[in-house]
Amino acid sequence: MPGTDAAAAPAVAPPAPRLLNVLGCGKAGRAIARLLRDQGLCTLGDIANRSLSSAASAVQFIGAGTPKTCADCMDSAGLWLIATGDDAIAPAAVALAASGRLRHGDVVFHLSGATASAALEPCARAGAAVASVHPVKNFSDPQASVRTFDGTWCGCEGDPAALAWLEPAFERLGARRFAIDARYKALYHGGGAFACNFIPVLMELAMRCEERAGIPRAVALDMFEPIARETLDAVFRQGIAPALAGPVSRGDAGTVARHLAAMGEWDPQVARVYAHLGDIAVDIVRSLGRVDDDRLEATRAAMRSLAGLVPSTDTPS
Numbered sequence: 525m526p527g528t529d530a531a532a533a534p535a536v537a538p539p540a541p542r543l544l545n546v547l548g549c550g551k552a553g554r555a556i557a558r559l560l561r562d563q564g565l566c567t568l569g570d571i572a573n574r575s576l577s578s579a580a581s582a583v584q585f586i587g588a589g590t591p592k593t594c595a596d597c598m599d600s601a602g603l604w605l606i607a608t609g610d611d612a613i614a615p616a617a618v619a620l621a622a623s624g625r626l627r628h629g630d631v632v633f634h635l636s637g638a639t640a641s642a643a644l645e646p647c648a649r650a651g652a653a654v655a656s657v658h659p660v661k662n663f664s665d666p667q668a669s670v671r672t673f674d675g676t677w678c679g680c681e682g683d684p685a686a687l688a689w690l691e692p693a694f695e696r697l698g699a700r701r702f703a704i705d706a707r708y709k710a711l712y713h714g715g716g717a718f719a720c721n722f723i724p725v726l727m728e729l730a731m732r733c734e735e736r737a738g739i740p741r742a743v744a745l746d747m748f749e750p751i752a753r754e755t756l757d758a759v760f761r762q763g764i765a766p767a768l769a770g771p772v773s774r775g776d777a778g779t780v781a782r783h784l785a786a787m788g789e790w791d792p793q794v795a796r797v798y799a800h801l802g803d804i805a806v807d808i809v810r811s812l813g814r815v816d817d818d819r820l821e822a823t824r825a826a827m828r829s830l831a832g833l834v835p836s837t838d839t840p841s
C-alpha cells in the first residue's frame with residue numbers, strides 16, 4: 525500500500541482535549557465520539573442528525589452532547605466530525621462552511637475509506653484544517669466496536685495541522701495508524717471488498733453449485749465450514765500462495781476443464797467468475813515455481829477458452 529510508514533511511528537503524547545461537534549452520528553460516528561470522550565480527548569458539544577430522535581439516541585449512546593438536526597444551528601467547536609454516509613459528506617461540508625461556525629484552527633475530519641479529505645475543501649477554505657481517518661472496522665454494532673476498537677488499523681490522510689491532533693488522538697484510542705495517499709483511496713477501499721465483502725459472495729456461488737448438484741444448502745454450508753475456516757487460517761498463518769490448494773495449484777487442467785464445462789452448461793456467469801478467479805490463481809501458483817509453467821499455462825488457456833465458449837442458457841433444466 526502506498527505510504528504506510530506511519531504505522532511504525534513511536535507513540536506520542538495525547539493532544540489537548542477539544543470540544544467535539546458531530547454532523548452525522550450513526551454507527552461509526554457515535555462509536556468514535558464515545559471513544560474520544562472516554563479517553564478524555566474531547567468534551568461533547570452538538571450532535572446533529574437528520575432526525576432529532578436519532579441525534580438523541582446518539583447522545584444517549586455517547587453519554588453527553590446536545591441533540592440537533594442541522595449544521596447551521598450548531599454552536600462553535602474546535603473539532604468537527606462529519607460521519608454522514610459517504611455521499612452526504614461533501615454537501616455536509618458545504619453546509620458547515622456556509623454556517624459561519626468554523627474558526628481558524630478548527631479540525632474537521634471524516635471517517636470514509638473511499639472518499640478523500642478533499643471532500644472537506646469548503647471547510648478548509650473557511651479556515652479549518654481537514655483530514656480523514658478511516659478505521660478498517662465494522663461498526664454495525666457500535667457498542668461492540670467501542671469494546672474492540674483497540675488495535676484497529678486506521679488509514680489517515682489530510683492537512684498536517686489536522687493530523688497533528690488526530691493521529692496522536694487515535695493512537696490513544698489504540699489505533700494502528702498508517703498513511704494513505706488520497707489518490708489511491710478508492711482502490712484501497714475497493715481492496716477491502718475483496719478481503720471482506722466478497723467472501724460471502726464466493727460462499728454463495730459455492731452454495732449454488734452444491735444445490736445444483738443436489739446437496740441442500742444447509743448441508744453444504746456445514747460441509748464447507750471447516751475447510752473454509754482452515755483456508756482462511758492458513759492465509760494468515762502461512763501466506764496466500766501456500767494456502768492455495770485445489771486443481772489449479774496442481775496444474776490439473778483436466779479437472780479444471782470438467783468444472784468449467786459443468787458450470788458453463790448450467791450458468792455461464794458462474795463459469796466466467798471461475799475462469800477469472802482461476803486466472804489469478806495461476807499467477808499465484810506460478811509465483812511459487814513448484815508447478816511446470818507449461819502445465820499452468822495450459823490450465824489457464826483451457827479456462828479462458830471454455831469460459832468463452834460455453835453456451836448461454838438462462839434457466840437450468
Ligand SMILES: NC(=O)c1ccc[n+]([C@@H]2O[C@H](COP(=O)([O-])OP(=O)(O)OC[C@H]3O[C@@H](n4cnc5c(N)ncnc54)[C@H](OP(=O)(O)O)[C@@H]3O)[C@@H](O)[C@H]2O)c1
Pocket residue numbers: 547548549550551552553572573574575576578579593594607608609610612616634635636637658659660661662663664
Ligand atoms: N459502518 C461502518 O462499518 C464504517 C466503517 C468505517 C468507516 N465508516 C464511515 O463512517 C461514515 C458513517 O457511516 P455509518 O455506517 O456510521 O453511517 P450510518 O450509520 O448510516 O449513519 C449516518 C448518520 O448520518 C446522519 N446523516 C445523514 N445525512 C445527514 C445530513 N445531511 N445531516 C446530518 N446528518 C446526516 C444520519 O442521520 P439519521 O439517523 O437521522 O438518518 C445517520 O445518523 C461513512 O463515511 C462511512 O464510510 C463506516
